Amino acid sequence: MPGELIFSSDPADEKAVVEGLKEFNFPYFGTHQPENGTIVARREDGSLRGGLVFCRQGRAFEVKYLWVGASERGRGLGSRLLAAAEEKARDWECRYxxxxxxxxxxxxxxxxxxxxxxxxxxxxxxxxxxxxxxxxEL
Known part of the structure; x- marks a missing residue:
């Protein structure tokens, strides 16, 4: 039935909603669209020790995820990942x-x-x- 609401797990639907919102936001944010990135720490064998996922939008910087492997906890890796993210945010002139x-x-x-x-x-x-x-605040 037209107009019926449905729950969707289709990635194409999610993408269409996000793109629609970006289009709506453009007159207000201009080129300040979200930019995602990851900072990782690896062992010599290439396995992951920990990482931080971020999203920057304009002058706002969000730490979305910070994870440190169990064997690495309490050894300063989380602090270093957070400091690297803050440095990146400052480079981009983020306010916070x-x-x-x-x-x-x-x-x-x-x-x-x-x-x-x-x-x-x-x-x-x-x-x-x-x-x-x-x-x-930065």
Whole structure:
């Protein structure tokens, strides 16, 4: 039936929605469309030690994912990945870096580097978890 809403897992549908939003946003953001990237640390054999995935849009820089392998934790790799991301954000003249983390992940890690909580969501995505949103001015 025309006008019916359907749930779709088709990547082409997702792409069409994103492209439509980019077109709508263009008069406001111009060429400041999202730019994604990854910073990785590898072992000599090429295996991944850890990495950080980011998205820059204009002067905003989002750390989407920061992961450090279990054998690498507590040895400074996460700090180095975060510092490299901040350096990239500064190179692009971003005003701030923002990210979110779960209560079992990094809520004690990010404040060590000047990040401040600006919002929280409780019991998301499961009961007992808190999602923390952090921001750091550059």
């Amino acid at each position: 870096v923002w990210l979110f983390t779960n209560s079992f992940q990094g809520p004690k890690f990010y404040p060590k580097f000047g990040y401040r909580v600006f919002a929280t969501f409780e019991d998301t995505p499961v009961i007992g978890n808190v999602v923390y949103f952090f921001r750091k």
